[in-house]
Amino acid sequence: MLVRSSRSLRISESIVVSVGILFGISSQPLLAESNPAGASTAEANVVKIGALASLTGPSSDDNKEMINGMELFLDQVKHSVHGKKIQLIVEDDESNPPKGKIKFKKLAEQDKVAMVGGIYFSTVVNQIAALADQYKIPTVVAVAGADNLTQRNQHAWVIRSGPSASQRAMPMGDYAAKTLGYKKVITLGPDFLYGYELIGGFQKVFEDSGGKVVQRLWAGLEARDFESIFKEMHKDANALFVSVQGVSTAPFLRQYHLSGLKFPLIGSMNTFDEQNLGAAAEDAEGAISVGPYCSTLDLPATKKFVAAYQAKYHQTPGFYSAAGYTNAMWMYSALNSDKAALTDHDKLMAAAKAVKLPDSPMGPLKLDDHQSVVCNIYVRKLQKVNGTYVNKVIYTYPNVSQFWKWSAADYLKQPPFSRDFPAIK
Secondary structure (H helix, E strand, O other), X not given: OEXXXXXXXXXXXXXXXXXXXXXXXXXXXXXXXXXXOOOOHHHHOEEEEEEXXXXXXXXXXXXXXXXXXXXXXXXXXXXXXXXXXXXXXXXXXOOOHHHHHHHHHHHHHHOOOOEEEEOOOHHHHHHHHHHHHHHOOOEEEOOOOXXXXXXXXXXXXXXXXXXXXXXXXXXXXXXXXXXXXXXXXXXXXXXXXXXXXXXXXHHHHHXXXXXXXXXXXXXXXXXXXXXXHHHHXXXXXXXXXXXXXXXXXXXXXXXXXXXXOOOOEEEEHHHHOHHHHHHHHHHHOOOEEEEOOOOOOOOHHHHHHHHHHHHHHOOOOOHHHHHHHHHHHHHHHHHHHOHHHHHOHHHXXXXXXXXXXXXXXXXXXXXXXOXXXXXXXXXXXXXXXXXXXXXXXXXXXXXXXXXXXXXXXXXXXXXXXXXXXXXXX
């Protein structure tokens, strides 16, 4: 059962399964053995799992879908693991990094959770990662793409179950240059860390493959007026690589359609996911995007997930739903692998790091040596099928690493992606 109170979601038993492994244990054991004298039998049979989500702010819908995915998985495993029940406590970080830090401390100190999952914004995860190490709480990141989280500033108690920001866009750099044959591209991304890293990943691979980014433009997180940006765009380009999200998606697509600009649209999944398009889908028809998930993947696990999600929520699941579901699936696999991990946080973290998911809705998943996921990245084209707009996979890049095709040592010699790197040449 899920209880929503004070912007918190409390899921009963299902999360014991998923969160147990991934979220890690504090310095105390998790279950009956760790309860202080006098604790009730009911309390002794519950494992508390925390999740951070940005339920207030411009991307609140994405975060609700992430939590929906987690809830669905927990339903499917009957909220139980090794005879124990789970309570999921979802805290709203309000899209505010300092608030995220406060909420993480609450989960650790007051709720005494075994693990923390979810997490949407890179700026939030960068605030709480050190706390995961401090409290020794395994923290599994579902969405937040901050590159350095599993690179230059790696944290021992943080795992990534979804790809990094630049990892999501690197394959499009390759595909745009080698398959689409584009030579010059304009980029438009959100003016904060996620955007810098996403755009940087695309530009690095695109230019290494013979292309050239001729202009980099930026939009605010809640941008709704793109007219001035369109006026700035160079006319000498083959395509526009775009990444906008949340409340910006529909206004961008509508205004671009009306602007008279004719650049083919390519970009990241968060702009062209069916879940985000709504009535703006017709304005994006033909757009080519990349991401670690597509609802039309011809995989048994994807078909099962999509059917179950549609039955429960009456809509087709996009990336954020799949990210939440997979996050919970990862945690369950870790928790279920070793009963001893229920009372030993080091064993729990080790189990989480060892998880491999050969049959997730996203395809096969595993961790690299830096605790970031290695996953397929799909090239998708938005098409109208039987009156409905859907993304169809047109190419698959298998087993994509956060370091693309470089060794970790060679990759990390370059500066981190930023608003100024790579520069326009």
